[in-house]
Amino acid sequence: xxxxxxxxxVAFALFATPTFSNAQCSDGELTVEIVVNTDNYSGxxxxxxxxxxELCGEGEVLLSGxxxxxxxxxxxxxxxxxxxxxxxxxxxxxxxxxxxxxQLDLIHVDDYGDGGTDFxxxxxxxxxQFLDGTGYGNTFVIDVxxxxx
Numbered sequence: 001x002x003x004x005x006x007x008x009x010v011a012f013a014l015f016a017t018p019t020f021s022n023a024q025c026s027d028g029e030l031t032v033e034i035v036v037n038t039d040n041y042s043g044x045x046x047x048x049x050x051x052x053x054e055l056c057g058e059g060e061v062l063l064s065g066x067x068x069x070x071x072x073x074x075x076x077x078x079x080x081x082x083x084x085x086x087x088x089x090x091x092x093x094x095x096x097x098x099x100x101x102x103q104l105d106l107i108h109v110d111d112y113g114d115g116g117t118d119f120x121x122x123x124x125x126x127x128x129q130f131l132d133g134t135g136y137g138n139t140f141v142i143d144v145x146x147x148x149x
Contacts, residue, residue, distance in 0.1 A: 024097075025097035026097065028099055028100055029097040029098060029099055029100065030097070030098060030099075030100050030123050030124050030144055030145070030146055031095045031096070031097060031098075031122075031123065031124050031125065032049075032062075032095070032096050032097075032098050032104070032121070032122070032123055032142070032144055033092060033093050033094065033095050033096070033122045034049065034063060034092075034093045034106070034119055034120070034121060034122070035090055035091070035092050035093075035119065035120035035122065036065060036066075036085065036090065036091045036092075036093070036117065036118075036119055037089075037090050037117065037118040037119070037120070038085050038086065038087060038088060038089050038090075038091075038116070038117055039087070039088065039114075039115075039116030039117060040087050040088060040116070041087065041112060041114075041116065042066070042067075042085040042086060042087045042088075042089065042117075043067050043070075043111075044067070044070065044110050044111040044112040044114075044116070045065075045066035045067055045070065045085065045108075045109070045110060045111075045116075045117050046064075046065075046066040046067055046068065046070035046071055046072070046108075046109040046111070047064060047065055047066050047106060047107060047108045047109065047117070047119070048061050048063070048064040048072075048106075048107045049061070049062045049063040049064065049104055049105070049106050049107075049142075050062060050104065050105050050107060051102075051103075051104060051105070052102075052103035052104055052105050052141065053105070054105065055072075056071075056072035056107040056109070057071065057072035062096055062098075062104065063093050063094070063096060065085065065091065065093065066085060066109075066117075067111070070109055070111040071109070072107070072109060073109075098144045099144070100144060100145055100146060101144065101145055102144045103141055103142065103143055103144070104141075104142045104144060105139050105140065105141060105142070106119060106121070106131065106139070106140040106142055107137070107138075107139050108131075108133045108137045108138045108139070108140070109136070109137040110133060110135065110136055110137050111136075113135055113136040114135075115132070115133045115134035115135055116133060117133040118130065118131065118132055118133060119131040119133065119140070121142055123144060123145070123146065124146060128142075128143075129142065
């Protein structure tokens with residue numbers, strides 16, 4: 001039986017080379033991911049990324065997160081501790097592929113009405129928007145393009 005011994009520098013190069021996880025998007029598509037930054041009361045939060053013009057809770061949801069008990073109603077009656085993100089934390093969503101030139105809506109709902117959640121939009125790994133959640137919620141428009149990237 002022969003032993004294959006790799007020189008140290010070859011072994012180091014094989015195992016120390018950084019690898020990057022990137023969605024395998026088709027031509028004409030860009031990756032989209034959202035960084036969610038919560039406040040002291042993350043249980044008040046629900047958000048959904050949907051095709052532009054879709055209403056919260058109706059139609060296709062591309063990404064979502066937070067407390068499902070809060071949902072889309074904006075009425076201040078759903079927050080349940082423990083069914084959400086951690087307080088004062090950051091969460092990065094999975095990457096999704098979206099056709100360049102598409103508009104999306106990020107629907108933010110805050111059950112208590114004090115805002116407090118911020119969103120950072122990354123397109124192809126580059127920050128394109130900082131969205132400051134306010135009041136009982138917001139609908140933010142996201143243009144998926146590589147203009148200026």
